Amino acid sequence: MKTIEVEYAIIGAGTSGLGAYSRISRQTDSLVMIQDGPYGTTCARVGCMPSKLLITAADHAHHLHTGDFFGVPSSGRVEGRKVLERLRRERDHRFVARNLRYIDKIPNHHKLEGRARFIGPGRLMVGESVEVRAEKFILACGSRPAISEVFNPVMSRVLTSDTIFELEDLPRSIAVIGMGVIALELGQALHRLGVDTTLYGRSGRINALTHPIMQRQALEVLSAELDIQPCGQVLSTWEDAEGAWIEYEQPDGQRITKVFDRILVAMGRVSNLDRLGLEQAGVEITDRGTVSFDPHTMRCGNLPLFIAGDATDHLPVWHEAYDEGRIAADNALNSPAPAPAGRRPPLMVFFTDPQIAIIGQSFQQLQGREIVIGELPFTSARHVVWNKVQGRIQVYLDARTDVILGAELLGYQAEHLAHLLALAITHGMTAEQVLAMPIYHPSAEELLRDVLIDARKKRKRHEAETVSLTTPA
Numbered sequence: 001m002k003t004i005e006v007e008y009a010i011i012g013a014g015t016s017g018l019g020a021y022s023r024i025s026r027q028t029d030s031l032v033m034i035q036d037g038p039y040g041t042t043c044a045r046v047g048c049m050p051s052k053l054l055i056t057a058a059d060h061a062h063h064l065h066t067g068d069f070f071g072v073p074s075s076g077r078v079e080g081r082k083v084l085e086r087l088r089r090e091r092d093h094r095f096v097a098r099n100l101r102y103i104d105k106i107p108n109h110h111k112l113e114g115r116a117r118f119i120g121p122g123r124l125m126v127g128e129s130v131e132v133r134a135e136k137f138i139l140a141c142g143s144r145p146a147i148s149e150v151f152n153p154v155m156s157r158v159l160t161s162d163t164i165f166e167l168e169d170l171p172r173s174i175a176v177i178g179m180g181v182i183a184l185e186l187g188q189a190l191h192r193l194g195v196d197t198t199l200y201g202r203s204g205r206i207n208a209l210t211h212p213i214m215q216r217q218a219l220e221v222l223s224a225e226l227d228i229q230p231c232g233q234v235l236s237t238w239e240d241a242e243g244a245w246i247e248y249e250q251p252d253g254q255r256i257t258k259v260f261d262r263i264l265v266a267m268g269r270v271s272n273l274d275r276l277g278l279e280q281a282g283v284e285i286t287d288r289g290t291v292s293f294d295p296h297t298m299r300c301g302n303l304p305l306f307i308a309g310d311a312t313d314h315l316p317v318w319h320e321a322y323d324e325g326r327i328a329a330d331n332a333l334n335s336p337a338p339a340p341a342g343r344r345p346p347l348m349v350f351f352t353d354p355q356i357a358i359i360g361q362s363f364q365q366l367q368g369r370e371i372v373i374g375e376l377p378f379t380s381a382r383h384v385v386w387n388k389v390q391g392r393i394q395v396y397l398d399a400r401t402d403v404i405l406g407a408e409l410l411g412y413q414a415e416h417l418a419h420l421l422a423l424a425i426t427h428g429m430t431a432e433q434v435l436a437m438p439i440y441h442p443s444a445e446e447l448l449r450d451v452l453i454d455a456r457k458k459r460k461r462h463e464a465e466t467v468s469l470t471t472p473a
């Protein structure tokens with residue numbers, strides 16, 4: 001048994017753990033970063049980057065079918081093996097390699113490999129033979145795909161985002177379980193690459209969007225292209241020579257039974273905190289399998305524990321993991337005095353076609369507030385030129401102050417308008433301030449101008465109505 005005594009222990013060498021490491025290692029040599037499994041981060045190995053590489057190949061395949069409209073018919077076919085080989089080559093040589101180069105530069109005495117678990121306050125076991133004693137801990141252990149037991153009989157054909165990018169070739173058919181961001185991004189990409197794809201949802205909604213019109217339109221637009229069973233429950237699964245069978249029950253009791261080569265389970269992720277033995281460190285785990293913490297310090301209660309990234313199950317996206325690693329480290333370094341950090345407005349983008357984006361406060365979060373909604377179909381002149389006119393944009397303004405509070409978008413390349421709106425929200429800008437900037441013709445940004453003009457009209461009407469209501473007769 002070997003014992004290591006340090007001031008700081010970081011559990012996990014993903015985006016958030018490495019962010020914490022970069023901060024703490026500038027201040028002290030008394031730290032260790034513990035990593036279970038391969039280095040390289042979830043984002044680069046099995047997350048953001050391979051999924052976007054697959055989507056880009058799928059977009060190219062899609063153009064083969066849509067070129068006719070522009071008088072540019074294309075012939076060509078998808079070569080599944082080459083698609084996946086290129087994905088892995090780009091991923092490994094460009095994105096994972098960059099991470100590994102950084103890991104290589106970290107001194108060996110700062111790195112420890114193995115699974116960490118608490119054996120008491122301030123004490124961790126790593127594997128079976130190393131004990132780490134530390135004063136402060138950064139819990140940056142990420143999350144893993146959730147898989148329900150109903151899929152146990154077909155496990156040999158089940159894929160998750162952890163395994164799908166390692167396939168030698170594309171499957172002939174695939175069932176995608178879930179209607180969240182992973183299911184929609186990968187499901188649409190696989191469909192566009194020629195895989196016979198069916199998505200099975202549970203709630204009937206694309207939950208990231210919260211306005212009922214946005215939810216309905218997103219489902220309509222995506223269902224026009226994809227085979228989606230939005231609402232129901234997988235009752236049972238079994239395997240035979242034909243493949244993996246799924247029995248799915250719809251709300252009206254109707255049952256659908258279908259066989260697939262593969263099943264991609266994308267029904268959410270669970271925090272790896274449950275494997276840390278936190279109860280040994282005196283930490284209470286919430287019903288959601290995570291711990292309570294202050295988002296401005298990332299500190300868990302009054303304990304010398306700081307959490308970051310997907311382990312929190314709160315805003316599980318890359319830029320938040322990046323920020324949280326640094327916030328957790330700064331507060332650990334400063335502790336017991338807190339160093340609270342401001343947080344950025346929420347921003348989430350689904351890289352589907354059309355894209356889905358949510359910025360700032362959602363429609364649901366604004367319930368009870370006096371807002372006006374600027375709203376338009378996603379049809380600027382530029383979108384017409386692209387022949388990409390599906391979708392809708394809603395921008396939520398404070399009815400009294402004109403300040404932009406949030407937005408929900410469904411549209412081609414919505415990510416760019418989403419970032420402009422994020423900039424406006426970050427700086428507390430009003431719609432009139434955004435309308436003061438020049439906007440080129442014909443650009444997609446004209447849609448932002450037009451939706452804010454729509455909001456302006458509605459705000460004037462709202463003001464007039466409020467005045468007439470409050471003016472004594």
Ligand SMILES: Cc1cc2nc3c(=O)[nH]c(=O)nc-3n(C[C@H](O)[C@H](O)[C@H](O)COP(=O)(O)OP(=O)(O)OC[C@H]3O[C@@H](n4cnc5c(N)ncnc54)[C@H](O)[C@@H]3O)c2cc1C
Pocket residue numbers: 011012013014015016017034035036037038041042043046047048049051114115116117140141142143161182272275276308309310311316317318319321
């Ligand atoms: C398919 C997919 C696509 C995504 N696409 C996007 C996207 O387009 N944009 C975006 O913003 N976000 C995206 N995300 C989310 C993004 O990847 C994550 O938010 C981010 O990678 C989280 O980083 P992290 O540091 O919290 O976790 P990780 O990078 O997962 O790091 C945690 C590390 O801790 C290790 N660990 C766990 N338990 C222990 C233990 N007990 N002891 C030691 N080590 C341990 C794990 O092995 C892991 O290496 C995507 C995620 C997935 C799965």
Ligand SMILES: NC(=O)c1ccc[n+]([C@@H]2O[C@H](COP(=O)([O-])OP(=O)(O)OC[C@H]3O[C@@H](n4cnc5c(N)ncnc54)[C@H](O)[C@@H]3O)[C@@H](O)[C@H]2O)c1
Pocket residue numbers: 148177178179180181182183185200201202203207233234266267268269315316317348349350351
């Ligand atoms: N573009 C991006 O930023 C991006 C891309 C991929 C992943 N991610 C991150 O990864 C996280 C995980 O993504 P995800 O798509 O797995 O989770 P999610 O929470 O977005 O979606 C899970 C989906 O599975 C459904 N579901 C749950 N149980 C089910 C069941 N038994 N049967 C059928 N459906 C069921 C839910 O209703 C939901 O639609 C996201 O929260 C996101 O932060 C981000």
